[in-house]
Amino acid sequence: MLTMSTRSVRLVCLLICSLAISKTDSTKANELLKQEKHADHAYFVDITIVQNAVSKGAVCLDGSPPAYHLDPGFGHGVRNWIILLSGGAWCRNTTDCLNRSKTDLGSSTLMLPFIFLGIFSKSKTENPDFYNWNKVFVRYCDGGAFTGDIENVDSATNLHFRGARIFDAIIEDLLAKGLKDAKNAILSGGSANGYPAMLYCDHFHSLLPKAHRVKCLVDAGYFIRVKNPLLTNVFESIFKDVVTLHGSTKVLPKSCTSRMKPELCFFPENIQRDIKTPFFTVMSAFDSYQVNSIIGSDIGECIQARNCTENQNNAFKELRSEFLRALPKANDPKQRGVFIDSFNHHTQLELWWNKINATPVNNLTTIKVFGDCYYDRKYSYVIDEHDLPLPVYLYNNGTLKSRG
Numbered sequence: 001m002l003t004m005s006t007r008s009v010r011l012v013c014l015l016i017c018s019l020a021i022s023k024t025d026s027t028k029a030n031e032l033l034k035q036e037k038h039a040d041h042a043y044f045v046d047i048t049i050v051q052n053a054v055s056k057g058a059v060c061l062d063g064s065p066p067a068y069h070l071d072p073g074f075g076h077g078v079r080n081w082i083i084l085l086s087g088g089a090w091c092r093n094t095t096d097c098l099n100r101s102k103t104d105l106g107s108s109t110l111m112l113p114f115i116f117l118g119i120f121s122k123s124k125t126e127n128p129d130f131y132n133w134n135k136v137f138v139r140y141c142d143g144g145a146f147t148g149d150i151e152n153v154d155s156a157t158n159l160h161f162r163g164a165r166i167f168d169a170i171i172e173d174l175l176a177k178g179l180k181d182a183k184n185a186i187l188s189g190g191s192a193n194g195y196p197a198m199l200y201c202d203h204f205h206s207l208l209p210k211a212h213r214v215k216c217l218v219d220a221g222y223f224i225r226v227k228n229p230l231l232t233n234v235f236e237s238i239f240k241d242v243v244t245l246h247g248s249t250k251v252l253p254k255s256c257t258s259r260m261k262p263e264l265c266f267f268p269e270n271i272q273r274d275i276k277t278p279f280f281t282v283m284s285a286f287d288s289y290q291v292n293s294i295i296g297s298d299i300g301e302c303i304q305a306r307n308c309t310e311n312q313n314n315a316f317k318e319l320r321s322e323f324l325r326a327l328p329k330a331n332d333p334k335q336r337g338v339f340i341d342s343f344n345h346h347t348q349l350e351l352w353w354n355k356i357n358a359t360p361v362n363n364l365t366t367i368k369v370f371g372d373c374y375y376d377r378k379y380s381y382v383i384d385e386h387d388l389p390l391p392v393y394l395y396n397n398g399t400l401k402s403r404g
């Protein structure tokens, strides 16, 4: 959320982040969202603070307990669970993490009710395959993508690096609330937390012996290690700092760390082949977070104005081909489905998961393709053929509209 640039996202962030939400305010915010976003079925869900996680040392950066938002399933969905690990980049040094610990990305004392929409919508037409599931939005407050596990509290700052313990404590809490009897389940994660949705995918599966279908879903979190000198290999240096600061190495897969440096095991491309549970990747080949990080933070402007230079276009083409090479191969879509569009946006499960905002590929949407794959109706490996980014337009009335 932090890094998205369109006005509509800021609008929603304003609604989510800055309202002191009373019942009246949330009704007002809901009305606004409905008008502005065509998000007719958006609703606020209260926060659940996991108090008993504290005794396990599973705490946010500032030492406060971790938290999630749970909306119970209904009808045929009562034994189906989708868990979404919310995104929000990483903090890589104590200055950065201290700053973060004073926001809702580092402290549950600052978290408010959260808006549910998209794949968390309760509308059968908008969200046909998951509308009646138990829906859990896990708040991100450790800064290390749920991988940290350092016993000592930083004495100078009182910071805690305990993301891996948070993941365990939250799942344990949910198991007791009915997740253990799940029939169908999805572990998903957006942006920075697409990675832990892969990292913990098999472990999550192993906790649900009664389930018929367990699959994982990575939303705009397949960041790559670029090799071409036209591009900046920025994620490798970020991951090196994150792994060091948060003590992540021990939770990374041994099958990877035995072959390469731990920071390289933070790249999805280097752990994907050892995951046994099916997982699905949704992302744009020109994901705005990845493009901004690797090509330049203001690159979105020329994409929107359709006047990028030849050098910039070459960088896009190179980034795209490196990205496609890093993805799981096409030969086993049952285990490794993908939906790769070309729009310059970031994440698809929330604002973009409805008929109006969906960013299609050949008339297909993520909603249909992922739903078909999850329910074993049809497996797909969908990659849009455009080799340059498509702009995402935002109309004055707040409607986000994508155009080819």
Ligand SMILES: *[C@@H]1O[C@H](CO)[C@@H](O)[C@H](O)[C@H]1NC(C)=O
Residues within 6 Å of the ligand: 091, 092, 093, 095, 096
């Ligand atoms: C901490 O990280 C931020 C970026 O995340 C960077 O701007 C800053 O220079 C770093 N500070 C130190 C002391 O390394």
Ligand SMILES: *[C@@H]1O[C@H](CO)[C@@H](O)[C@H](O)[C@H]1NC(C)=O
Residues within 6 Å of the ligand: 096, 099, 100, 103
């Ligand atoms: C600290 O956080 C604020 C937002 O809370 C942000 O605007 C600012 O840039 C951050 N400063 C650093 C040094 O990261």
Ligand SMILES: *[C@@H]1O[C@H](CO)[C@@H](O)[C@H](O)[C@H]1NC(C)=O
Residues within 6 Å of the ligand: 302, 305, 307
């Ligand atoms: C690209 O188009 C935008 C909008 O028309 C304009 O503001 C910008 O100056 C143009 N950039 C270049 C490099 O021509």
Ligand SMILES: *[C@@H]1O[C@H](CO)[C@@H](O)[C@H](O)[C@H]1NC(C)=O
Residues within 6 Å of the ligand: 363
């Ligand atoms: C796209 O899908 C819609 C609904 O399934 C269909 O009505 C339409 O004809 C399709 N368009 C193309 C170009 O395939």
Ligand SMILES: *[C@@H]1O[C@H](CO)[C@@H](O)[C@H](O)[C@H]1NC(C)=O
Residues within 6 Å of the ligand: 035, 395, 396, 397, 398, 399
């Ligand atoms: C917003 O503007 C677009 C483009 O002009 C239009 O198609 C759409 O219907 C408008 N939406 C609303 C709610 O007015």
